[in-house]
Amino acid sequence: MRYTHHLPFLLACLAALLLLPLVLQATGSSYLISTATRLVVFAIAAVSLDLLIGYTGLVSFGHAAFLGVGAYTVGILSFHAYEDTTLIGLPGTLSGLVAIPLALALSALAALVVGALSLRTRGVYFIMITLSFGQMLFFLFVSLEQYGGDDGMMMFEGRNTLPLLDLNDRVSFYYFCLAWFVLFFWFCTWLVRSKFGRTLAAIKQNQDRLSSIGINAYWAKLQVFVIAGVGAGLAGALSANHTEFVSPALTHWTRSGDLMIVVILGGMGTLVGPVLGTFLFLLLEEFLPLILRGLGLGLLSEHWRFVFGPILILVVLYAKTGLYGLIFPRRD
């Protein structure tokens, strides 16, 4: 909440993200636009988790579940549009104007149910119960034989359709995702500085005190949990469109773990940090094996996580507020 002096940095990042496709095209590496899209999409999920972990002190270990709800909503609608069949009497659709809002609504509903139950607990119990709900949804998706079971399913009709914008064009799709990211990021920045954000900070600092000043902490936590769930659902819906593929792997607990790692790696409670964390994490995941192979370390290249793990540990140990803290050291 006190980190508000970096508007120039944010604008520079925005400019870089806006120019990125042009640069990549000019340098003949436009295949990297897809990687950039992936970064932007998962940054949305990381930022949404930061609302919970960083700003409210709610360590949710099942956040990837809502990625799954968003992605499967888009995937299932696309499946029925392709098969020309119906689900509980309703036809499928490829229209982004239907699929994306519905994905957001269903992830909100899922977060409402999961939150209503799990927010009655605290601390380690909350971590475990969110993990359990995450795994419950994972196995639910695995059990959906019609939609590919644990193999997942392809979206044979391609991405969602929108009036005026062709999402199948990778540059358009990148800007589409970037627009959602900027919108969501701005919304979160507003939220954490609003009166609601102050209430969330109070929950994190001294939850037991809230009822004595007339604030229902449970209700406030439920609201932020739903908002974060919608953020993850949005990332899921965009991710399904991006890869034209949905599978239960998206909701596996290790995905939830990855999201927690990027939030901690980037710097909790900073919003910017988790974005940086996502970028570093996904870039390392993609390029660390290549770099290691380039260095002639073939064995490490196959077991790149062997190098990746210590890097994470070093960052967490030596940069208390993560990457963010490295870039913006606190002056007080």
Added chain:
Amino acid sequence: MLEIRNLCKSFGALKAADDVSLTVERGTIHALIGPNGAGKTTLIALLSGYLQPSSGTITFDGQDLLAIPAHLRPHAGLVRSFQVTSVFPEMTVRENVCLVLQSVAGQACSLVRLADADRAEREEAEAALARVGLIDQADALTGNLAHGQKRQVEIAMALAARPKLLLLDEPTAGMGVEESRRIMGLLEDLRDSVTMLLVEHDMDVVFGLADRVSVLVYGKIIASDTPERIRENADVQEAYLGDHELHGEAD
């Protein structure tokens, strides 16, 4: 204002509140005294909703208090301060008070505007801080304050909630003489606008402020009277005050 009837609360075999009946008249300062472990803080917790009683009734301002959830009791006008300082350490002093004000205004979950942009709220918070003598610390992080100053933040937060009945759990505990005197003066000034139930160890504070005094021993109210008559009550002397303290007071 507040009427407690036959209130009981047990923790296993321990009776922390044993058939407690107590009436706090509107516009008075009512002190609750008693030795350590007598159940004073339990009683405050029952009133503020942190604990549920085993049996008994509490009527507050004409309403059945036990039917009101804890987080709505401050909105009904019943506000407490804490014996063990309980503030929001990573917020500034002003933000601590603003948090109370946004709750009073029903804006705890409001996204309408940025928290810092509400000038009226800010001014009201500063007025509350000025009353407790902490205005020069408005921008300090609450966690960095001295103990006595945190106690003053507590009082400022309680006042900001515009209470009808203020439950003060040892308001001057841990304060220096000067701060303690300031808070006593402040409570004296508030006498006409706010009813108070004051739990206190400091006999100077009790006998200096209270209109009535109730004595709680082992979960039972053993006496409830004016300060003068409490001082002369033989049961109270035996159970709690001890002869030398009383004579010291009387001199």
